[in-house]
Amino acid sequence: MGVRETQKLETRRKVLEAARDLFNEIGYEETTIRAMAERAGVSVGSVFTTFASKAEVLSQVMDDRVEALYRELEHVAKHMRGSLADRLRSLFAIHYDFECRRVRLFLAHISASFSPSLDKNTVPYGRNPRFKDMILHMLADGVNKGEVRAEADLTLVLDTLMAVYAWNYRLAAAQNSDAGHMTSIMDRQISLIFDGLKPR
Template sequence: MGVREAQKRATREKVVEAARQLFEEAGYEETTIRMIAERAGVSVGSVFTTFESKVDIFNHILFEKFEALFSELKQISPYLKGSTRDRIASLMSIAYGVESRQLELMISHLGASHGWPARIEEESNQRHGRLLGLFRAALEQGQASGEIRTDADLDLFSEMLFAVYVRNYRKAYYEKLSPEALSALTERQLALLFEGVEAKA
């Protein structure tokens, strides 16, 4: 790696760390590029040589965060016990437990997603596709065991599960739900949803 590339990488790391701190302290909306530059000890121009916009920085931080979470969920998934519904509820509960520590950041992410560039939307969809994949894998296991109807649309149902998962962050934030209360709500929601796909005895 050349000197110029090393300097650019060092600047990028400073910008990311400064932005992460500010997003957590002041929130996404209140944080400006100038604030990030000042915290990082670099010029505003240097910020824009490493990222195109504030939402790009935000997306990068969330990507790192979600990668760690989804990697953990993927490792845990094969060892989850219970019915298909129980295993999916466990996946959501674990994710909520992790994300609840930075709930405001998640809400900012949901807000920033409205109107962001198509490129970032595509990146976000690819990232979230990993969680959808875990949901679908659990559903496929349920079909194989006879627990889930063979004619159930697993792609559509996985998307419905993901919609519930994301929506509940807003409920947790605005209704001030604890991780335990959020998990209990999720279990009730899943009980209703699974009535449509569970095989009848």
């Protein structure tokens, strides 16, 4: 790797670290490219030669953050025991615990995802197939083990779980709820969902 490429990668790393901290400290809307550049110790032009937009920076920050999480979840999911509902409770609890470490950053990601002026370089919340595939696999396993009705629409169940999971972040935004509080609510919501999925 040449000097220029090494410098570009180092600039990218600095900008992503600066942006991650700024998004979490002051929010996505308030964070400017200029503020990122100043925090990273690089020029504004360097940011624009590395990223097309602030939205692309946010997408990359989120992608980098969750990569390690999903690798860990994929490993942990194979070893989870208990009922399907219990395993899903554990999966979502791990997710809440992780995201609540930088909750304003995650709220910024959700907000940007549903903006009417969504930038084409933004990967919106909910488009990560790895987490959804993990849950679908668990749901299918639940059908095979007789915990879920065979005729259940698993895609609809997945969408419902993801919607409930995301909706609970309103508690962090409006009430400063922590991961434990959101997890306890999600646990009850999963119980309610699974009451309707039991074989009859």
